Amino acid sequence: MITTLNGSDLENIIVKYLYLKFDISPTDILLEKEIILKKNENDLLINDINKLNQNIPVQYVASSEFFLYKKFYINDKVLIPRPETEELVNLIIRREKKRKPINIIDIGTGSGCIAISLRKNINSKVMGIDISPEAITVARKNILDDSENVDLVNESIEKFKTDRMFDVIVSNPPYIPISDKKLVDSLVLDNEPKTALFTQDDPLYFYRKILVFAKKNLNEGGRIYLEINDLYVNEVLDLFQGYNPESMRDFYGKNRFIICNTDK
Numbered sequence: 192m193i194t195t196l197n198g199s200d201l202e203n204i205i206v207k208y209l210y211l212k213f214d215i216s217p218t219d220i221l222l223e224k225e226i227i228l229k230k231n232e233n234d235l236l237i238n239d240i241n242k243l244n245q246n247i248p249v250q251y252v253a254s255s256e257f258f259l260y261k262k263f264y265i266n267d268k269v270l271i272p273r274p275e276t277e278e279l280v281n282l283i284i285r286r287e288k289k290r291k292p293i294n295i296i297d298i299g300t301g302s303g304c305i306a307i308s309l310r311k312n313i314n315s316k317v318m319g320i321d322i323s324p325e326a327i328t329v330a331r332k333n334i335l336d337d338s339e340n341v342d343l344v345n346e347s348i349e350k351f352k353t354d355r356m357f358d359v360i361v362s363n364p365p366y367i368p369i370s371d372k373k374l375v376d377s378l379v380l381d382n383e384p385k386t387a388l389f390t391q392d393d394p395l396y397f398y399r400k401i402l403v404f405a406k407k408n409l410n411e412g413g414r415i416y417l418e419i420n421d422l423y424v425n426e427v428l429d430l431f432q433g434y435n436p437e438s439m440r441d442f443y444g445k446n447r448f449i450i451c452n453t454d455k
């Protein structure tokens with residue numbers, strides 16, 4: 192029995208859980224399609240309901256999340272892919288799809304959702320790097336499940352060096368300063384990996400590292416796509432001045448993306 196959630200939250204979570212875990216769609220539920228669970232699935236369901244009752248996000252309980260119509264495997268070592276990030280990826284696909292084959296790097300790849308989605312939709316060679324070995328393991332599983340070809344490197348942006356040049360640098364880096372920890376929803380704070388969420392005191396820390404990397408490894412005419420903390424949009428714009436940065440809002444109306452276009 193789930194006691195900590197209100198009725199509509201609970202309903203949404205259960206609908207999402209059934210879809211993610213058993214491929215039972217919301218339409219199946221609406222049509223009251225009869226579903227017979229096997230004994231082991233029944234046990235699994237009871238076990239998972241206990242986890243939901245402990246306020247564990249449904250995506251971690253179901254070990255998956257949808258991203259751009261594909262189901263990605265995830266666990267609690269990676270960030271749950273977000274709809275805002277899907278928006279960013281859609282934007283990149285729209286802008287980059289018609290170009291000749293390009294080289295892309297995804298910095299802080301996590302589950303690999305950005306890297307794999309770009310590889311699927313753009314004629315490209317894609318590399319993903321992440322400091323977390325557990326994240327690389329998750330991304331590798333998603334790459335294998337999808338038979339996509341993405342190069343993964345378990346390295347930090349601080350230490351990563353390569354001779355490879357890129358036409359597109361994309362990153363959704365950790366962007367919450369640790370001093371803003373109290374503003375973070377407890378569901379996120381208690382469950383998602385801290386290395387995926389927080390920077391130390393400097394909110395621009397990762398953007399500075401990405402800029403250093405871009406100065407060496409971005410091809411002429413290349414582009415940089417960043418997901419950002421809307422509270423620091425002007426600071427990130429200032430940091431990337433010289434790279435023709437523009438900010439874009441997400442569907443909540445927040446300044447969420449910075450795009451740098453060096454061939455303007």
Ligand SMILES: C[S@@+](CC[C@H](N)C(=O)[O-])C[C@H]1O[C@@H](n2cnc3c(N)ncnc32)[C@H](O)[C@@H]1O
Binds near residue numbers: 272273276303322
């Ligand atoms: C906000 S998550 C984004 C994950 C994924 N790209 C997404 O959009 O769902 C940031 C990722 O950056 C990684 N990360 C944190 N510090 C890093 C560093 N110094 N170098 C490289 N990756 C880092 C984290 O492990 C995490 O996977």
